């Protein structure tokens with residue numbers, strides 16, 4: 545695998561924000577940026593429907609999307625080497641393949657389709673967590689920088705690649721890293737709450753986070769780490785922290801996910817509700 549950052553664009557505002565995010569990241573890492581656009585030859589899934597000159601029209605429109613993207617990227621980040629590629633195929637399938645060939649794939653949270661009020665485009669759930677690799681999902685309305693990266697921590701081995709990615713991002717940006725761990729009291733409908741020493745449970749979770757971060761702190765002594773343990777739902781904790789963060793990093797699934805689930809409910813919830821960019825890191 546050649547090291548490069550890939551941004552996928554359909555020409556939408558969120559995709560343009562993804563291209564800029566990817567250009568920034570490429571500059572930070574000293575990597576080239578590849579911008580791809582996928583043209584679907586059979587947009588109705590029926591061979592009879594596109595008129596005979598459709599493929600040419602679509603390819604020309606696709607080239608225009610790429611020209612706009614490379615113009616924005618090179619003006620925004622003249623220090624990054626940028627190439628473009630027009631790929632024919634089903635967008636979901638092609639983008640999934642892209643995750644495996646790039647260091648990371650950066651996409652917009654929405655595209656040109658969808659419906660009013662939709663929080664996420666279908667591409668996001670098609671690619672995030674489905675193939676080994678990192679997918680970064682960027683929203684159109686990038687706010688001002690906060691100087692903090694957030695990473696979601698649970699007790700599972702799946703969050704190790706997310707920690708590696710988050711520490712590296714914090715180091716590259718000279719940012720603080722907030723390690724958020726949320727735990728919840730069990731909820732029962734009909735029986736009263738099981739008596740427990742809540743303070744002790746909380747301390748147990750704090751110790752887990754401290755242990756989990758130990759070797760990473762040693763490896764990245766320059767990164768300032770904030771351990772943030774909360775008694776609430778993890779999606780709520782991470783969404784709340786995302787309002788003051790430049791990036792939220794999560795693993796593709798954690799402790800609770802069944803073996804067949806590719807994207808855990810926390811990662812999915814964070815993708816839906818986070819206020820800024822989200823990186824889903826799959827081992």
Ligand SMILES: Nc1ncnc2c1ncn2[C@@H]1O[C@H](COP(=O)(O)OP(=O)(O)OP(=O)(O)O)[C@@H](O)[C@H]1O
Pocket residue numbers: 552553554556558559562580581582583635650651652653654655656657658659664665666667668
């Ligand atoms: N044809 C494409 N080529 C390259 N990237 C694409 C293409 N379509 C979508 N993307 C990427 O996926 C992101 C999300 O778009 P997506 O298509 O999932 O959302 P949408 O158009 O709002 O909804 P829908 O799921 O109905 O298409 C875009 O911002 C872009 O980065």
Ligand SMILES: [Mg+2]
Pocket residue numbers: 554655656657658665
């Ligand atoms: Mg779309």
